[in-house]
Amino acid sequence: MSALGNQQLKIGGNVTDAQIAVGNYILQIGDVNGGIVNVAPPSAPIKFERRTKHVSLKPRPFPSLLDRAEESASIKSAIHSSASVTLFGESGIGKTSLLRNVLNTE
Numbered sequence: 807m808s809a810l811g812n813q814q815l816k817i818g819g820n821v822t823d824a825q826i827a828v829g830n831y832i833l834q835i836g837d838v839n840g841g842i843v844n845v846a847p848p849s850a851p852i853k854f855e856r857r858t859k860h861v862s863l864k865p866r867p868f869p870s871l872l873d874r875a876e877e878s879a880s881i882k883s884a885i886h887s888s889a890s891v892t893l894f895g896e897s898g899i900g901k902t903s904l905l906r907n908v909l910n911t912e
Contacts, residue, residue, distance in 0.1 A: 827852065865906040874904055881908045 893901040
């Protein structure tokens, strides 16, 4: 028995094609009927690598947006105060472009 004692891991829901590593044990779940437990040899420790830089998830910039300074300021104010924002209007009026522009200038 390990120094950690008895450990339990419960996973719920529909889990398929997953791999879970706990210490030297790797559980592969291939389908709903069960899984395979592989024991990694101590001579092959798991290596973790840090990313060299952060991942930017900002949308593409939209530089040609015209005359939306007041709306942009309202959206930024709501974002900073953690308030909800709802944009509505006809299809093609530029709601998504306005949000892309605001998020890129934050």
